[in-house]
Amino acid sequence: MYPDLPNPIKQWAEDDRPREKLQSKGPAALSDAELLAILINTGTPRRSALDLGRDVLALAKGNLHELGRLGLQGLCKVKGIGPAKAITLAAALELGRRRQLGEALERPTLKSSEEVAEVVVPLLRDRDTEAFLVLFLNQAQRLIQHEVLSIGGIAGTVADIRVILRAALLSSASRIIVAHNHPSGNLTPSEADKKLTQQLKTAAAHMDITLLDHLIVGGTAYLSFADEGLL
Numbered sequence: 001m002y003p004d005l006p007n008p009i010k011q012w013a014e015d016d017r018p019r020e021k022l023q024s025k026g027p028a029a030l031s032d033a034e035l036l037a038i039l040i041n042t043g044t045p046r047r048s049a050l051d052l053g054r055d056v057l058a059l060a061k062g063n064l065h066e067l068g069r070l071g072l073q074g075l076c077k078v079k080g081i082g083p084a085k086a087i088t089l090a091a092a093l094e095l096g097r098r099r100q101l102g103e104a105l106e107r108p109t110l111k112s113s114e115e116v117a118e119v120v121v122p123l124l125r126d127r128d129t130e131a132f133l134v135l136f137l138n139q140a141q142r143l144i145q146h147e148v149l150s151i152g153g154i155a156g157t158v159a160d161i162r163v164i165l166r167a168a169l170l171s172s173a174s175r176i177i178v179a180h181n182h183p184s185g186n187l188t189p190s191e192a193d194k195k196l197t198q199q200l201k202t203a204a205a206h207m208d209i210t211l212l213d214h215l216i217v218g219g220t221a222y223l224s225f226a227d228e229g230l231l
Contacts, residue, residue: 018050032064033057039088044080052080056089065220068093068126097122109141113224116177116215119146124181124217132159132180136173141212144171159196161203168209176204179215179222187216187223189230197225 018034027035036053043049055078060067075086101122110116120133123146132150137143147167150159159180168176178200180193189197193216201211214225225231 032062036089039092040081040085041088047080052078052085055079056081065125068097069128097126110135110137110143110177111141113213113215113222113227116179116213116224117217117222119143120177120179120215121217121220121222123148124179125219127181128183130180130183132178134164134167135177135179136168136171137175137177137212138172139174141175144173159200161196161200164200165204165207165209168204169207173209175210175212177213177215178211179217181217185218185221187218187221189216189223189225194230197231201231 018030018037021034022030022038030038033050033053036056037049040049040052040056043052047055056067056075059074059078060070072083072086072090075081075089076083081089101119110119116135119135123133124131129151131148133146133148135143135146149163149167159178164176164178178197193214197211197214200214204211211231212226213231216223
């Protein structure tokens with residue numbers, strides 16, 4: 001039988017307990033580990049919920065973006081985090097991602113790479129394999145819809161120009177923006193990336209559709225072909 005936790009959270013001063021601290025001071029006053037402790041809810045005989053929160057952060061190297069990439073199996077590598085706790089953490093992280101994406105999608109128009117990145121980065125940053133995303137816009141550059149049209153392996157993904165343009169016609173889009181992720185975090189476009197972009201631009205123009213930009217996403221960073229003069 002394990003010995004009792006030497007100093008369980010319930011014995012702490014109220015101002016130091018994560019739940020009570022959030023109630024009295026608001027969520028902004030809590031550290032990342034304290035917020036995770038609330039989600040984790042209970043500790044183990046040897047580790048408090050706050051200890052487990054710190055362990056989870058340590059596994060993610062203290063980076064919330066990396067935490068979002070761990071997935072259920074990754075979270076369960078922390079001793080004391082079972083499937084139930086991992087599911088709770090994964091659900092909370094997904095809600096945060098959807099909130100960020102929802103705010104970006106409420107923009108009336110997308111007229112800069114920064115505004116486009118607010119949409120595509122949350123959709124692509126946590127993927128372990130490459131995915132190819134297309135944003136469909138009207139003449140005023142108002143977003144009609146977005147769609148992931150291709151998912152590949154770790155080494156890359158194949159985007160079919162015919163599929164992209166067919167989807168653009170079906171959505172009545174007159175402008176498109178494409179994006180894909182580099183799981184390695186390297187933002188340098190490959191020769192294949194450059195070739196695809198030019199081929200798509202030319203093919204789209206024949207159908208009176210304008211390719212506005214191509215973004216490469218690596219983690220929370222991105223590269224814009226338009227900003228770099230590569231389009």
